[in-house]
Amino acid sequence: NAGVTQTPKFQVLKTGQSMTLQCAQDMNHEYMSWYRQDPGMGLRLIHYSVGAGITDQGEVPNGYNVSRSTTEDFPLRLLSAAPSQTSVYFCASSYSRAGITKTGELFFGEGSRLTVL
Amino acid sequence: ILNVEQSPQSLHVQEGDSTNFTCSFPSSNFYALHWYRWETAKSPEALFVMTLNGDEKKKGRISATLNTKEGYSYLYIKGSQPEDSATYLCAHKDSNYQLIWGAGTKLIIKP
Numbered sequence: 464n465a466g467v468t469q470t471p472k473f474q475v476l477k478t479g480q481s482m483t484l485q486c487a488q489d490m491n492h493e494y495m496s497w498y499r500q501d502p503g504m505g506l507r508l509i510h511y512s513v514g515a516g517i518t519d520q521g522e523v524p525n526g527y528n529v530s531r532s533t534t535e536d537f538p539l540r541l542l543s544a545a546p547s548q549t550s551v552y553f554c555a556s557s558y559s560r561a562g563i564t565k566t567g568e569l570f571f572g573e574g575s576r577l578t579v580l
Numbered sequence: 581i582l583n584v585e586q587s588p589q590s591l592h593v594q595e596g597d598s599t600n601f602t603c604s605f606p607s608s609n610f611y612a613l614h615w616y617r618w619e620t621a622k623s624p625e626a627l628f629v630m631t632l633n634g635d636e637k638k639k640g641r642i643s644a645t646l647n648t649k650e651g652y653s654y655l656y657i658k659g660s661q662p663e664d665s666a667t668y669l670c671a672h673k674d675s676n677y678q679l680i681w682g683a684g685t686k687l688i689i690k691p
Contacts, residue, residue: 467623498681505584505681506669521678553624567673568614568626 465489469554469572476544476579484539484575486554492570494557495537496521497529499550500574506553512537513559544579551576584672586682593660594690600656601685603670607651612673615644615655618684619666627655627668657687665689 467488476482488495496511508521512531526548528540537556541548555569585604593599605613612631618624628637633648641658657664667686671679 503683505683506671506679507681508678567612567677568629569616569624569679571623571625573621573623 467554467556467570467572469552469575471575472573473576474578476541476577478545478579480544481540481542482544482577483541484552484554484577486537486539486572487535488537488554488556488570489535490556490570491534492556493534493559495531496555496557496569497527497537497539498553498555499523500553501550509539509552541577544577546579549577549579584670584680584682586668586670586685588685589683590686590688592688592690593657595660595662597660598656598658599660599687600654601668601687603653603655603672603682605651605653605670605672605680606674607649609674609676610648610651610672611675611677613646613648613653614671614673614679615653616669616671617666618669624669655685660687660689662689662691 470485493514497509498506500506507523509527510529512518515534518529552575554572557569587602614629615627616624628644630646635646637644643656646653667684669684671681673679
């Protein structure tokens with residue numbers, strides 16, 4: 464079972480470059496999300512989606528765009544990378560955001576380590 | 581956004597010893613409390629999702645308790661093994677259904 468697949472695992476960018484982090488899940492999950500993880504801090508939500516065609520901002524959305532054209536895919540775009548975006552990025556999915564019918568536990572990808580010079 | 585605090589930040593435990601650590605969260609608007617284990621170079625994996633005050637959950641040598649009225653959860657590991665070395669994350673889900681994460685407790689088991 465693939466679960467949540469993130470690519471690439473590592474990326475180095477120069478300031479101002481753009482890139483897309485890919486995320487795909489094969490569990491038919493409604494809810495997908497992107498987090499960033501920085502040393503000494505908890506995971507911070509960037510953007511999330513509760514279903515195809517629906518996206519919303521999390522705690523730290525600035526500098527990032529997302530789209531959700533299919534249930535399976537939820538790419539994260541950095542339009543003009545900045546050194547402050549150096550971080551580890553996690554994609555995570557869940558049966559439902561509210562977890563009303565399920566536990567709502569998140570299933571994570573393995574992370575993408577991004578360095579912006 | 582109200583903070584979720586985890587303590588201690590890191591912990592060294594001798595193999596075979598038992599240990600515990602704490603997650604503190606806002607007691608208002610409580611919906612659920614999640615615990616995850618995150619091993620280096622792997623994906624965080626869910627350990628427990630707890631929703632009721634007084635909940636106790638167990639998975640092998642790991643157990644957790646929940647007190648929603650005072651806003652804390654304890655994670656216990658009995659007879660620590662090297663494979664328990666990981667960062668343990670907790671997250672509070674409020675009635676807006678968003679997860680707010682603690683910074684984690686990094687557990688290192690010394691052989």
